[in-house]
Amino acid sequence: MEYIFTTTDPMLLFLAIVLTFMASYTAIDLFTLINSSDRNKEFLFLGGVTSMGIGIWVMNVLVTFTINTVDLSDYNIPLEILSVLLGIIFIGIAFYNLVARPYRTSRLYTSSFFLTLAVFCFHVLGVYSMNYTMSFDPEILFVSLAMIFISFLFSLWILFSKKYSYTRRGWLRPVSTLIITLAIVEGYFLLSRASSFYNPRQMSEDGGQLKGSFVFYIVIFMSVLILTGLIVTSTLVSKRLASSYTNLQDFKFALDQSSIVAMTDRRGRIIYANDKFCEISKYSRDELIGQDHRILNSGYHPKSFFKDLWKTIGTGHVWKGEICNRAKDGSFYWVNTTIVPFLDNTYKPYQYIAIRTDITERKRTEEYLHRQDKLAAVGQLAAGVAHEIRNPLTSMQGYAEFLTLDEKDEQRKEFLEIILDEINRVDDILEDFMVLARPKDLTMxxxxxxxxxxxxxxxxxxxxxxxxxxxxxxxxxxxxxxxxxxxxxxxxxxxxxxxxxxxxxxxxxxxxxxxxxxxxxxxxxxxxxxxxxxxxxxxxxxxxxxxxxxxxxxxxxxxxxxxxxxxxxxxxxxxxxxxxxxxxxxxxxxxxxxxx
Missing domain, CATH: 3.30.565.10 (Histidine kinase-like ATPase, C-terminal domain)
Incomplete structure (x- = not known):
């Protein structure tokens, strides 16, 4: 460890750290923008992988170059290119594992492993590309790789954990970048401490030093040039996406003000509910999150209704219809609902968004108008029927009562009483008709x-x-x-x-x-x-x-x-x-x- 510090120029080490930080920040910025853009996903991913690869490679080149001056003829360029390609492939695997949907916490461990592997690949092949040979102390090597792995794991957890919302990533990106940069720097010093270098050839004198210095400055120039291009591109894309994000937030605000909005995962569990949803359902947001929509089931619709609903959205189609729900206080409300499924790369739904409009008053008005039509029909019937039936009914009642007075046969008398009871029943129905026919006859x-x-x-x-x-x-x-x-x-x-x-x-x-x-x-x-x-x-x-x-x-x-x-x-x-x-x-x- 002392050999590394005593042979490394502090200014070059500082420059390596700055370039690595710039490259890592650009890469993280591009990775966090991937899910915000549909048309530029491939460009953002490749740019992020390349930027991270350059950051690790720059640290490797500047640190190993200062260990000793390398003659250009001693530099194995194909092996160096191979180290860059392998490192970028490992970085690509690591971050593809993170940005692919659906997100899982377990993927942080896999990605941290591949990033650690990329640092190790850059270091080992970078040393061999200078025609050095090396050997490792197994115990120190294991501890070094474990510390690098933990550093990457912590930085990725901060950046990609669902506990942190999109709006808080403004400060998460610099913090995560700083930890990743420290992990890379830490990696080279720890791996250098765990290894021993041997140069089989005696280095040339002055000519080799000049050639080595020339290559050294070419490396710095190309690194700065590429990083500058990536940073400019990242800035332009960020500004464009920031404008799109502002528009999206405006649309979301307008939608939240006018509609009842909820989002669920593929199993139907609620992961988002806006204020209007809480207001109409009488449930708090904490009570809704994690539940499925059976918490609102009113029992009004048959099971076949929901079976058809899930069949429609489960096959990736939009469902529209009217649903009667039950609020927390037991009251019922109607909503006009549109459910939109979001599909993954296999065209299977991984998330649903339900946009609803409260139509309770409309349903009551429809019910009222429907009932008014029926009442109007009954009222018209009542006006004629009550008059036409009541007169002969009165005569029938009078004659039946008269016959009852002189009837001695008990069975015949019982039949006459049944006739009178039925006449009274018909009269009660006519009285109900008259209530419908005389709606204004009220004493207020x-x-x-x-x-x-x-x-x-x-x-x-x-x-x-x-x-x-x-x-x-x-x-x-x-x-x-x-x-x-x-x-x-x-x-x-x-x-x-x-x-x-x-x-x-x-x-x-x-x-x-x-x-x-x-x-x-x-x-x-x-x-x-x-x-x-x-x-x-x-x-x-x-x-x-x-x-x-x-x-x-x-x-x-x-x-x-x-x-x-x-x-x-x-x-x-x-x-x-x-x-x-x-x-x-x-x-x-x-x-x-x-x-x-």
Whole structure:
């Protein structure tokens, strides 16, 4: 070790270190730009490999040249060219292993091994190219290679670890370059210490020194020339990519402001979620990262729906459609979704990006318009049917009651009572028709919706106990005022609560909660009626507001339709959240009365 330091010119050693640092920094800069450019990847990779190779070669030449002056005739140029080619090949393997996708931490060890091999190759063949022979101390050699390997491993970990984002690589590149430069310098001194040199020929005097000096300066000139070209090229490419990156960030900002964006790996695990995704799903970013989208599964779609989705994106095609998701708080929301797969070199997806738009209000509006069309049709029918049927029905009822008075035969009297019951049932249906036919016949006044709901629950308390249904009621305030027709609102809650009780024939839990919804544009009173029944399938959920559609043996299918109509006439809204096996929740929104 003393021999090396005493025979090496400090200025030349400093120059070697500076040139090696410049070459290493240029190489690292080009390597980190590879994944940011599609058209220049090959150029950036070859430029980075060449620059790193020149950096190691320059250190080798300047250090070994100063050990002794070499005559040009003693210099084995083909062997030196071979050392450069082998070193560049090893460097290319090392960095191709790192920039190839998908990235794995285990590849850092392989790349560090090949970089260590490149330094060793440059050193050994460089010495032999000067017609020197050498021998190694095995123990010192092993320690030297281990230290070089660890230095490279640490520098590559800093540069390529996923713990560090792209925006922080401004300071990572110089730090990593400094460590790589120290590893190269360390390598030559440690390998020199581990080896012994022997010159079989006696060096020429003055003529050989002049020729050796000439070659020495040619080497420095060519190295500086090549490095300057690479640095200029790297600077131009960096500026162009920096401009592209700025544009990309602008596009990303605009997309994040308008859309719900998420990225997943090939197995569907979320690796990125923007703020709008967290806002609509009610999950924090930490809760989403690492999970798959089953955390949002609402149960609304069948398994075949998602099977078709994965089949489409798994084959590299873009999928578009509408999905109903469930937020953390149990609420449901609709999104218009586009899923784009990113393909690797084998044309297999390694990552997916999902861009969504919230269409919950649009779906509710579509549902409302669809229901209005049905209500209009039923209303027109009701206007004619109620008048044309009620008159003969009254006559039938009168004659049946008259016959019942003088009938002595019990069986015939029982048949007449059945006729009267059916007439009353038809009359009830006509009354429901009249509600649809007279939507403006409401007595509007400000009232306490809490008392209205409590009155309905007291009326249905016996039915709930009979069905073994546990009822819980919570309200944000004792008095919550809305403008309503109290009798009509009782009819609405009678329909909804009774349906909930009947949906749990084996018993269950029924919860009614009343609070203020302050997230909407105006102040609303929110009444939530949730049961723990079997839920409603996607198919039946679409039909639930259809006239005459019912799943009950004795139902006429008009109760929910009338409830929708009454609430809409009060300028309110109703929507349903339901999943098979998880129960059903009705949400009723009524405008809160203005405070006096």
């Amino acid at each position: 006044e400000t009232g306490n919706i809490v008392l209205t709901v409590q009155n309905v629950l007291s009326l249905l308390d016996y039915d709930a106990r009979q069905q073994n249904v546990s009822v819980s009621f919570e309200n944000e305030q004792d008095s919550m005022q809305v403008v309503m027709d109290e009798n009509r609102m009782k009819q609405v809650f009678l329909n909804l609560v009774k349906n909930a009780i009947e949906a749990m024939p084996e018993g269950g839990d029924l919860s009614i909660n009343i609070d203020y919804d302050l997230e909407r544009e105006q102040r609303w009173v929110h009444i939530k009626i949730a049961d723990s029944g079997m839920g409603i399938s996607e198919k039946n959920l679409k039909k639930i507001s259809n006239p005459f559609y019912t799943t009950k043996e004795n139902g006429n299918g008009l109760g929910l339709m009338i409830s929708y109509k009454i609430v809409e006439n009060l300028k309110g809204k109703i929507h349903i959240d339901s999943a098979v096996g998880e129960g059903t929740t009705f949400h009723v929104y009524l405008p809160a009365a203005e405070r006096k």
